[in-house]
Amino acid sequence: MKEFELIKRFFSEQAIKRKDVVLGIGDDCAIVSPSERQNIAITTDTLVAGVHFPHETSARAIGHKSIAVNLSDLAAMGAEPTWISLAITLPEVDLKWVEEFCRGAFDLCEFYNVQLIGGDTTQGPLSITVTAQGLVPVGKHLMRTGAKAGDWIYVTGEIGDAALALKHIFKEVDVAPEYRESVQRSLDFPTPRILAGQALRGYASSAIDLSDGLIADLGHICTASKVGANIVLDDLPISNALRDTVGLEKAFEMTLAGGDDYELLFTVSEDNKVGMETSLANTTNTITCIGQINRSEKITTTLNNKPVAIHAKSFEHFSNRKD
Amino acid sequence: MKEFELIKRFFSEQAIKRKDVVLGIGDDCAIVSPSERQNIAITTDTLVAGVHFPHETSARAIGHKSIAVNLSDLAAMGAEPTWISLAITLPEVDLKWVEEFCRGAFDLCEFYNVQLIGGDTTQGPLSITVTAQGLVPVGKHLMRTGAKAGDWIYVTGEIGDAALALKHIFKEVDVAPEYRESVQRSLDFPTPRILAGQALRGYASSAIDLSDGLIADLGHICTASKVGANIVLDDLPISNALRDTVGLEKAFEMTLAGGDDYELLFTVSEDNKVGMETSLANTTNTITCIGQINRSEKITTTLNNKPVAIHAKSFEHFSNRKD
Numbered sequence: 001m002k003e004f005e006l007i008k009r010f011f012s013e014q015a016i017k018r019k020d021v022v023l024g025i026g027d028d029c030a031i032v033s034p035s036e037r038q039n040i041a042i043t044t045d046t047l048v049a050g051v052h053f054p055h056e057t058s059a060r061a062i063g064h065k066s067i068a069v070n071l072s073d074l075a076a077m078g079a080e081p082t083w084i085s086l087a088i089t090l091p092e093v094d095l096k097w098v099e100e101f102c103r104g105a106f107d108l109c110e111f112y113n114v115q116l117i118g119g120d121t122t123q124g125p126l127s128i129t130v131t132a133q134g135l136v137p138v139g140k141h142l143m144r145t146g147a148k149a150g151d152w153i154y155v156t157g158e159i160g161d162a163a164l165a166l167k168h169i170f171k172e173v174d175v176a177p178e179y180r181e182s183v184q185r186s187l188d189f190p191t192p193r194i195l196a197g198q199a200l201r202g203y204a205s206s207a208i209d210l211s212d213g214l215i216a217d218l219g220h221i222c223t224a225s226k227v228g229a230n231i232v233l234d235d236l237p238i239s240n241a242l243r244d245t246v247g248l249e250k251a252f253e254m255t256l257a258g259g260d261d262y263e264l265l266f267t268v269s270e271d272n273k274v275g276m277e278t279s280l281a282n283t284t285n286t287i288t289c290i291g292q293i294n295r296s297e298k299i300t301t302t303l304n305n306k307p308v309a310i311h312a313k314s315f316e317h318f319s320n321r322k323d
Numbered sequence: 324m325k326e327f328e329l330i331k332r333f334f335s336e337q338a339i340k341r342k343d344v345v346l347g348i349g350d351d352c353a354i355v356s357p358s359e360r361q362n363i364a365i366t367t368d369t370l371v372a373g374v375h376f377p378h379e380t381s382a383r384a385i386g387h388k389s390i391a392v393n394l395s396d397l398a399a400m401g402a403e404p405t406w407i408s409l410a411i412t413l414p415e416v417d418l419k420w421v422e423e424f425c426r427g428a429f430d431l432c433e434f435y436n437v438q439l440i441g442g443d444t445t446q447g448p449l450s451i452t453v454t455a456q457g458l459v460p461v462g463k464h465l466m467r468t469g470a471k472a473g474d475w476i477y478v479t480g481e482i483g484d485a486a487l488a489l490k491h492i493f494k495e496v497d498v499a500p501e502y503r504e505s506v507q508r509s510l511d512f513p514t515p516r517i518l519a520g521q522a523l524r525g526y527a528s529s530a531i532d533l534s535d536g537l538i539a540d541l542g543h544i545c546t547a548s549k550v551g552a553n554i555v556l557d558d559l560p561i562s563n564a565l566r567d568t569v570g571l572e573k574a575f576e577m578t579l580a581g582g583d584d585y586e587l588l589f590t591v592s593e594d595n596k597v598g599m600e601t602s603l604a605n606t607t608n609t610i611t612c613i614g615q616i617n618r619s620e621k622i623t624t625t626l627n628n629k630p631v632a633i634h635a636k637s638f639e640h641f642s643n644r645k646d
Contacts, residue, residue: 022362023466026547028399028532029364029457031464034357039345041352042440044408044454048447076351085367087410087452117365120452124371129410129443129452131367134352141354143346209351224349 007098007121011086014106018082018115030117032083038135041079045069049126054169059097061188062128063104068190069211070132071112072262075197076209078142079134081112086119087129104189112194142200142207142266144224151205151267151293153229156193156285158237159214161186163258164245179241190262195283200266203276207266213259218299221267228296231256233303237288256301267293330421330444334409337429341405341438353440355406361458364402368392372449377492382420384511385451386427391513392534393455394435395585398520399532401465402457404435409442410452435517465523465530465589467547474528474590474616476552479516479608481560482537484509486581487568502564513585518606520587526599527591533584540588541622551619554579556626560611579624590616 012025023031034040047066049055057065067084074081086105090098109116114132165187168175175183193209200207206225208217214231222229233252242251268276280287301308335348346354357363370389372378380388390407397404409428413421432439437455488510490496491503498506516532523530529548531540537554545552556575565574591599603610624631 023464027466027468028396028530029366029402029464031362031364031400031459033362033461036359039354039356040363041354042406042408042456043352044410044441044443044452046410046412046443046445046452048412048445051445051447073351077354079352083365085365085454087367087369087454089369089371089450118367120367120369122369122371122374122450124374124450125448127412127445127447127450129367129369131408131410131454133365136354138356141346141352143350145350207351 004093004121004123006095007093010098010102011116011119011121014116016115018113020082021115021117025116025118030083032117035135037138039138039141041074041077041134041136041141042131043070043073044129044131045073046127046129057188059100060104063101064108064189066128066130067105067108068192068262070130071108071114071192071194072190072209072211074132074134075193076142076207076264077134077136078140078197078201078207079136080198081114081132081134081194083117083133084109084114085131086116087122088119089122089124089127091124091126137201140201142197142204144206144208144221147206147221147225147227147267147293148269149227149293149295151269152273152289153218153231153265153267153291153293154287154289155210155214155237155263155265156196156287157263158239159210159261159263160242160251160255160258161239162190162260163254164242173245175241175245179245183241187260190260192262193264193285196264196280196285199279199283200276203272203279204266204268207264210261210263210265211259213257214265215256215299216259217265221265222297222299226297228294228298228300229291230294231291231299231301233301233308235288235290327416327444327446329418330416333421333425334439334442334444337439339438341436343405344438344440348439348441353406355440358458360461362461362464364397364400364457364459364464365454366393366396367452367454368396369450369452380511382423383427386424387431387512389451389453390428390431391515391585393453394431394437394515394517395513395532395534397455397457398516399465399530399587400457400459401463401520401524401530402459403521404437404455404457404517406440406456407432407437408454409439411442412445412447412450414447414449460524463524465520465527467529467531467544470529470544470548470550470590470616471592472550472616472618474592475596475612476541476554476588476590476614476616477610477612478533478537478560478586478588479519479610480586481562482533482584482586483565483574483578483581484562485513485583486577487565496568498564498568502568506564510583513583515585516587516608519603519608522602522606523589523599526595526602527589530587530589533586533588534582536580536582537588538579538622539582544588544590545620545622549620551617551621552614553617554614554622554624556624556631558611558613
């Protein structure tokens with residue numbers, strides 16, 4: 001199919017900027033030269049149209065997001081992103097669409113000095129699978145397994161706005177016009193917290209990126225670390241847009257259950273708190289302490305120092321939509 | 324979606340057998356530890372149901388093939404396969420199907436000591452994207468660019484049977500019952516020529532795997548190496564099944580244009596011929612010399628020492644079906 005050859009050329013014409021890429025797109029494989037004393041972090045994520053993003057999402061946003069969700073996984077390991085393989089399945093050849101998709105994807109790659117080293121272009125229902133790789137010094141990668149009772153729980157940025165954007169698209173809520181752009185941007189153009197992840201090496205006892213939702217992802221850390229946690233709802237970093245649109249109670253629920261935030265959730269021991277804050281001060285990331293790890297083996301929430309129940313059903317609803 | 328969690332567990336329960344895998348499935352990324360003085364070869368291929376394999380293909384064959392086509396790319400670079408990321412999109416949860424798929428995929432991984440290190444399971448139209456990685460000593464990878472006038476052209480194995488199997492499925496030909504199993508096997512369970520690829524390091528001047536068809540793939544080598552080639556039709560390694568089913572003339576055409584063979588096509592200088600043959604004798608691969616590289620910048624064919632025209636139209640037909 002001649003048109004698909006055109007698209008392939010579109011991808012293969014990306015200039016090689018990284019010195020560790022020995023051979024880029026155009027042969028049976030790419031060849032990269034890993035540096036000594038670094039391990040390689042590898043992650044793969046698929047985005048399917050209508051499942052992971054609404055069909056009406058712009059090509060540029062899809063391009064950005066397909067890279068961002070993978071870089072976010074690298075960030076959660078404390079890795080420095082290096083190489084990307086991109087497999088895209090397209091229902092038809094629309095060069096304008098592909099151009100916009102590439103703009104979204106490659107702008108983000110360029111920002112983080114990530115090289116597209118390969119991929120595949122096939123015909124079929126719209127779906128994108130990215131495999132992203134990054135380097136991390138031997139023994140310095142962050143995992144889900146290290147959280148200990150007493151550790152403080154932090155998140156970067158604000159959470160819940162991506163879930164709010166989806167509810168607005170599905171007409172379940174009406175976001176005020178002055179908030180719409182920033183809320184939509186949270187959903188379409190998430191920022192992978194690459195520098196924060198690297199700054200956390202040696203300080204965070206565990207880390208994960210927020211893709212499934214705060215409770216679900218904290219649950220992954222608790223399960224892997226065999227601990228429990230309490231979240232102080234009063235301290236959740238909720239945007240004005242979310243609070244003003246759905247009210248505080250619903251905002252708590254959406255912040256806990258939402259997903260698609262691509263902020264980092266991490267734990268830090270009391271001893272490492274100051275070191276972590278100093279290390280992170282060199283990045284532009286805001287962080288908020290939202291609770292503490294404990295021995296309970298479950299996740300609880302408090303408001304005004306009193307226990308409150310988590311709306312688990314709402315979480316189920318959100319988690320069902322994904323995968 | 325709870326059922327998808329089940330499938331994820333299915334993949335994540337694969338034992339880690341390679342020592343260079345520091346962290347397997349279950350965190351945000353896998354972590355691998357590349358050995359010194361080795362480069363990494365990386366390839367990605369997507370198989371879409373109805374495009375890259377008929378809808379009626381068995382789950383086990385799909386599992387095998389999704390890994391095999393990627394290992395075949397590694398073979399063509401002379402790389403030793405090491406790590407696999409597998410992204411699978413499924414229309415519905417059918418655990419029996421997934422079990423058979425895994426059997427096909429993991430049997431092949433195990434045979435070549437390849438470790439599944441990550442992936443993603445999503446809901447949508449059936450499609451599989453595999454990213455395969457392998458190690459190759461620095462400077463020893465095989466490329467498409469090194470063929471020189473006078474080099475001999477070789478292929479491993481027999482070619483054309485996968486194309487024959489497709490024609491049988493589409494009822495364009497009728498393969499005799501005694502041939503059906505082996506012909507179907509060529510299409511469904513191709514063998515990546517891993518050992519042959521490694522044996523060719525230092526001997527082959529160029530290499531590629533046969534996925535698009537002999538003429539198309541030899542064309543990739545000729546374009547990359549800025550050379551031409553002549554194929555001696557009399558010498559093509561055609562199976563009895565193919566010859567007996569369609570006759571010799573049509574068999575030539577299908578061997579040249581077919582695709583999906585996953586044999587290696589490579590070039591060797593006169594000086595390296597004996598060294599290559601000795602090196603390959605340690606593997607179980609048969610090889611056949613099918614022609615010679617020249618300065619013509621085009622691909623010609625001869626039969627009984629006389630030039631004959633290539634049925635290019637037939638090639639177009641086949642190439643259109645893929646991508």
